[in-house]
Amino acid sequence: MQLAQDTLEELAHRADRGDSTALNALLHGVAPSMHGVIRTVVVGTGIDTDDLLQDSLVELLRALHGFRGESTFRHYSCRVALFVALRARKKHARRTAKMRWLRHDPDGVARSSLPQGVAGEDAERRAALGAVLDGLPKDQSETLWLKWVLGHSVDEIASLMEVERNTVRSRLRRGKDAIRQRIESNPRLRGLLGVDS
Amino acid sequence: MSRIDLHPEELLHRYRLGVLNPEERARLAAHCVSCTVCELERRVADGMPEALKVTDADREAAALAIAALGLGSGESVEGVEPSADSLPKVAPRGEMAGRKRRMAAIAAVATLFTAGAAAALVYRGGLGTAEEAASSDASGRAAGAPAEAPVEPELSVPPVDPASLLERDESDVGIGEDTVSELESGTLSRHRVASAQVLFSRANEARRRNRIEASVAAYDHLLRRYPSSREAHASKVLLARVLQRDDRRSRALALLGDYLRETPSGNLAPEARRSRARILQQLGRRGAARSAWQEVLSRDADSPYADEARRALLTLRGAE
Numbered sequence: 001m002q003l004a005q006d007t008l009e010e011l012a013h014r015a016d017r018g019d020s021t022a023l024n025a026l027l028h029g030v031a032p033s034m035h036g037v038i039r040t041v042v043v044g045t046g047i048d049t050d051d052l053l054q055d056s057l058v059e060l061l062r063a064l065h066g067f068r069g070e071s072t073f074r075h076y077s078c079r080v081a082l083f084v085a086l087r088a089r090k091k092h093a094r095r096t097a098k099m100r101w102l103r104h105d106p107d108g109v110a111r112s113s114l115p116q117g118v119a120g121e122d123a124e125r126r127a128a129l130g131a132v133l134d135g136l137p138k139d140q141s142e143t144l145w146l147k148w149v150l151g152h153s154v155d156e157i158a159s160l161m162e163v164e165r166n167t168v169r170s171r172l173r174r175g176k177d178a179i180r181q182r183i184e185s186n187p188r189l190r191g192l193l194g195v196d197s
Numbered sequence: 198m199s200r201i202d203l204h205p206e207e208l209l210h211r212y213r214l215g216v217l218n219p220e221e222r223a224r225l226a227a228h229c230v231s232c233t234v235c236e237l238e239r240r241v242a243d244g245m246p247e248a249l250k251v252t253d254a255d256r257e258a259a260a261l262a263i264a265a266l267g268l269g270s271g272e273s274v275e276g277v278e279p280s281a282d283s284l285p286k287v288a289p290r291g292e293m294a295g296r297k298r299r300m301a302a303i304a305a306v307a308t309l310f311t312a313g314a315a316a317a318l319v320y321r322g323g324l325g326t327a328e329e330a331a332s333s334d335a336s337g338r339a340a341g342a343p344a345e346a347p348v349e350p351e352l353s354v355p356p357v358d359p360a361s362l363l364e365r366d367e368s369d370v371g372i373g374e375d376t377v378s379e380l381e382s383g384t385l386s387r388h389r390v391a392s393a394q395v396l397f398s399r400a401n402e403a404r405r406r407n408r409i410e411a412s413v414a415a416y417d418h419l420l421r422r423y424p425s426s427r428e429a430h431a432s433k434v435l436l437a438r439v440l441q442r443d444d445r446r447s448r449a450l451a452l453l454g455d456y457l458r459e460t461p462s463g464n465l466a467p468e469a470r471r472s473r474a475r476i477l478q479q480l481g482r483r484g485a486a487r488s489a490w491q492e493v494l495s496r497d498a499d500s501p502y503a504d505e506a507r508r509a510l511l512t513l514r515g516a517e
Contacts, residue, residue, distance in 0.1 A: 024263070031259030032251040039255070040248045050398060053262040122244035129241065148241050149249075153210045169206060176204055176234040183233050195237045 008073035016064050027057060030074055034060075034081035040149060041085035044127025045092055052088055056081040070159070078150060079160065086145060093134045121194060128192040132179055140175035143168055204228075204235055213242040254405070260464060261401060264431050265394055393419060397428035404435065409443050412436075430456065434465040437472055446476045467497040471505065478509060487513050 008029050014022035031053065038052045060080045067076055129148075133141045139161075146152045146160065154172070158165045183190050208225045211217050217225065229236040400415035416436040420429045433456040437449035453473045457466060474489035486509070493506040 027263050027266075028259065031263060032255040033249070035255040035258045035262075036249045036251050040245075048398070048402075050258055050262060050401065053258055054265055057262055057266055122248060125241065125244065126248065129237070147206075147210070148238055149245065151210070151213045151242070151245065154206050172206060173204060176238075179237070180232075180234045183237070190233070193237055194240055195233050 009069060012064060012067050012073045016067070026073075027060075030060070030077040031057060033074055034077050037078045037081040037149065038085045040126060041082060041130065041145065042089060042092075043123055044130060045089060047085075047088050047092055052085055053081070055088075056084040059084055071156075075150070079146075082145060082150060083142075086142060089130065089134060090138075124192060125194050128189065132182055132189070132193075133175075135182075136175050136178055140171045140178070143171040144175045147172065204232065209235060209238055209242070212239060213245075261397075261431070264427060264464065265397065393423040393426040393428040396422070397432065400432065401435065404439055409439055412439050413443075430459065430463075431465060434469045434472070437469070441472060441476055446480060450476055461496075467493070467500040467502055470497060471500075471502040474506065474509065478513070483513055483516070 008026060011022045011026040011029065015026050034056050035049060035053050038056065039049045042049060042052065056077075060077050063076075063080055067073060071079075133144055136144070143157055143161070146157050147154075152160070154165055154168050158168045161168070183193060183195065205225060205228055208217065208221055208228075211221065212225055225235075225239070229239055396415055396419040400412050400419060403412035403415055413436065416432045416439070419426070419432050420436075423429050433452040437452040437456075440446070440449040440452070450473060453469045453476075456463065456469050457473070460466060463469075470489065470493045474486055474493055477486035477489050480486075490506040490509045490513070493500075493502050494510070497503060497506075
């Protein structure tokens with residue numbers, strides 16, 4: 001069958017032209033990776049990842065026509081998932097009074113945001129990191145998530161966010177400075193993040 | 198060095214990609230000794246490939262999300278292609294918010310796939326190959342997802358006008374109405390889609406948390422309340438999985454039989470066939486188990502269950 005040999009990029013173009021078979025294959029091809037990104041981003045928040053995946057798939061359908069092949073379709077879809085997950089994180093933080101209070105206590109945020117059942121040093125670190133990034137301005141936080149989670153380069157982020165390369169570097173620097181201040185003023189947070197030594 | 202270059206971002210990126218040479222590695226290590234945040238980035242990078250590795254839970258969530266969006270597959274109708282007009286048409290970004298947008302888009306996608314047999318999908322079993330082809334060109338970030346993801350059955354609700362959903366409050370979601378009268382009046386639409394979805398989501402959540410009774414109760418409620426919904430149909434396989442774990446195998450078999458009778462080519466059919474074969478084998482019904490495993494081999498030869506079927510058949514032969 002032709003479909004089985006198609007790349008995701010070819011499937012995306014066919015889906016955009018109205019081919020429902022390609023659309024179905026495309027979504028099945030990228031949705032597991034998108035879910036992986038979502039659970040990585042919202043780890044420790046208790047946000048329902050199934051809901052977010054549905055939101056992300058809907059956003060991906062909307063964005064299908066805008067795919068110009070400048071990256072692989074998998075990266076394109078993972079970015080959609082990342083932004084949907086970040087939006088949910090922001091919303092979650094806004095809605096939770098407890099979080100507002102805890103924002104003044106990064107260690108508390110990190111600890112309290114760990115739900116029961118989150119196991120493993122890496123998961124704990126990501127949960128703590130997420131709580132710290134939530135406290136940053138949106139542009140800095142998004143830039144850091146793109147680099148740290150999706151592994152994008154400075155140039156890729158500049159292209160994605162349609163800003164100058166130096167703007168990206170500046171956001172990274174300011175974001176990192178803010179994180180460092182929080183880490184250095186809080187030994188327990190340092191321990192949670194695994195940079196105690 | 199200017200202040201803006203304080204953090205070696207390029208080196209960190211290359212570290213993430215695993216392409217640093219020894220000299221670069223030494224430079225980065227030296228920087229990280231005095232920079233807590235870059236050290237943190239490096240540690241996060243170390244854990245990210247494992248964190249982003251696609252798991253069975255990701256595949257399951259993906260299959261369910263796609264099913265919930267109405268992108269199901271029924272029986273194959275080869276040579277029939279829907280027109281471009283049938284692709285989802287959703288309101289521009291910004292006109293709706295949050296769940297309303299999602300519900301409208303879900304409804305639009307549902308419309309596409311309830312357009313009749315034209316929307317029935319031919320695709321089954323080739324997803325893994327598509328995935329492999331796609332992942333081969335990826336750089337490895339957030340990649341690696343085999344996609345033998347199951348396909349879901351046809352949506353059984355009438356097409357929904359997305360515009361009608363814009364007037365809904367979020368509080369509508371999850372509220373069950375009189376489904377029968379809605380069906381009769383052709384206004385089934387939103388309440389039913391949302392309610393079945395919510396029940397389905399609750400049942401799945403309970404199942405993942407291993408709360409067996411809660412998940413069985415939620416699936417049963419869904420099956421009773423929305424028996425013809427897509428969610429109820431998929432629930433048969435998922436509930437069977439829970440019951441199988443809880444040694445309630447007879448009912449699990451009955452549910453799997455129902456599912457396979459209704460949609461032998463449904464997206465969860467490979468899993469249903471595998472589960473049925475396993476249960477029969479556990480029950481010691483060797484003849485039936487052998488037939489069931491052979492059916493897995495013949496119908497789902499490209500699925501990840503084929504190897505298990507071969508092993509099981511060898512075991513069964515050895516026991517004779």
